Amino acid sequence: MKSEPRPSRFWEILRKGKVTEMSVSPTLLRELIEYYNENIGDLPSEDRDKYINGAKNLQRVYTSGSVLDPSTRQLFTNLTNVPITNAYGITEMGGGVTITPDNSALEEGYIGTPLPGTTIKLSDGDRGEILVKSSNMFIKYIDDEAATRAAFDDEGFYKTGDRAHRVGDDYYFDGRVSCDWIRFHEYTINVLELELRLADLPYISEAHVLPVLDHETGGLVAALVRLRKQTANQAYGDISLRHLREDLAAKNMASYKLPTLLRVLRDDEQVPSTASGKVLKNESLRKYFNISGYLSDQYAADGVEYWGNKLDTAASTRLFDWGGL
Structure with missing residues (x-):
C-alpha cells in the first residue's frame, strides 16, 4: 500500500478475506481499532461480521517501527483472534x-x-x-x-x-x-513509560510525549493527545491538564513524571510522522506547541496548558527514582 493509508481502506481489504499476513506500525494498528470502534462496531451484526470474519483469515500480523502497547495488541487479538508478532x-x-516468539506474553x-x-x-x-x-x-x-x-x-x-x-x-x-529520556531537575523520566500510561487512560486514543528543553530544569514533558469520541455511554467532558495529572497520579505515577504541558488534538489535526509511523517530535513541538529550541521564560501558546517548571515537593524520593535507576 502507499504511505499513510486510511484505516477504512485497510478494513475494506480485510473484509474481502483474501489477506493472510499483514505488517503494520503500532500506530496504524491502534488506528484500525479506533476505526472499528467508531464506524464498524455499531453496524448490524450481519454487516459487522463480514469485517470480523474477513479479518480472521489473517494468519499473522507483524508490527514494528515503534513500541507496541500491550493493550493495543490485546484489543486487536480479542477482536480478530489473530496472533500479533512484534x-x-x-x-x-x-x-x-x-x-x-509465538504465544509470548503481552x-x-x-x-x-x-x-x-x-x-x-x-x-x-x-x-x-x-x-x-x-x-x-x-x-x-x-x-x-x-x-x-x-x-x-x-x-x-x-x-x-x-x-x-x-x-x-x-x-x-x-x-x-537521544530522545526517549527527559532529565527534569535531578530526576530522569522515561518517555515510553509515560506514553503507555497516557494511552491507558480511558478517554485518550492517541498519546505522544515530547521532550522540551528548559534552561532551569533541563527538560519538561509535553503531552500531545487525542481524545476518544464521546458517546452517550462514555462522556468524559472537558479534559484539562489538571485532570490528566490527577488521573495519572491516581495510578501511582510519581509526580515528577507528570506532564507539564498539554495540547489536545482536534479531529482534523494529524501528528507529523514518517512513512513507517514514527512521530516527528521536533516538528510536532513546533506545530502544536510553538516551541523551537528552549522554552521561553514567558511561554504561552494558543490551545496549550502549561503547569510550570517547578519541582513538586510531593515527588517521590525513592532512591531508584533518582537518575532513572
Whole structure:
C-alpha cells in the first residue's frame, strides 16, 4: 500500500478475506481499532461480521517501527483472534534484529529474542545500548571513515543508539538514547513509560510525549493527545491538564513524571510522522506547541496548558527514582 493509508481502506481489504499476513506500525494498528470502534462496531451484526470474519483469515500480523502497547495488541487479538508478532529492526542490519516468539506474553517493551544469525550485546551487561552484529549488516558509510569508525565498537558491533534490558534470553526495549529520556531537575523520566500510561487512560486514543528543553530544569514533558469520541455511554467532558495529572497520579505515577504541558488534538489535526509511523517530535513541538529550541521564560501558546517548571515537593524520593535507576 502507499504511505499513510486510511484505516477504512485497510478494513475494506480485510473484509474481502483474501489477506493472510499483514505488517503494520503500532500506530496504524491502534488506528484500525479506533476505526472499528467508531464506524464498524455499531453496524448490524450481519454487516459487522463480514469485517470480523474477513479479518480472521489473517494468519499473522507483524508490527514494528515503534513500541507496541500491550493493550493495543490485546484489543486487536480479542477482536480478530489473530496472533500479533512484534519485531525490532534497523536498516543498518538489513531488517530484523529480534522478534517475539509465538504465544509470548503481552509485556510492556517486549521485543523478543534475536533472529538466527544475529548477535546482540548490551553496553552495560544486562542493560544499556543495543549493540548488534550479523552477516547482513552494513559495513561502512561511503566516503565517510570517521562516521564508520564511530558507528561500531572495538568488536565490530553496530551501535544502534537504542537502549534495552535483558531478562534471560528476552529483550525489552527501553527507548532511544537521544530522545526517549527527559532529565527534569535531578530526576530522569522515561518517555515510553509515560506514553503507555497516557494511552491507558480511558478517554485518550492517541498519546505522544515530547521532550522540551528548559534552561532551569533541563527538560519538561509535553503531552500531545487525542481524545476518544464521546458517546452517550462514555462522556468524559472537558479534559484539562489538571485532570490528566490527577488521573495519572491516581495510578501511582510519581509526580515528577507528570506532564507539564498539554495540547489536545482536534479531529482534523494529524501528528507529523514518517512513512513507517514514527512521530516527528521536533516538528510536532513546533506545530502544536510553538516551541523551537528552549522554552521561553514567558511561554504561552494558543490551545496549550502549561503547569510550570517547578519541582513538586510531593515527588517521590525513592532512591531508584533518582537518575532513572
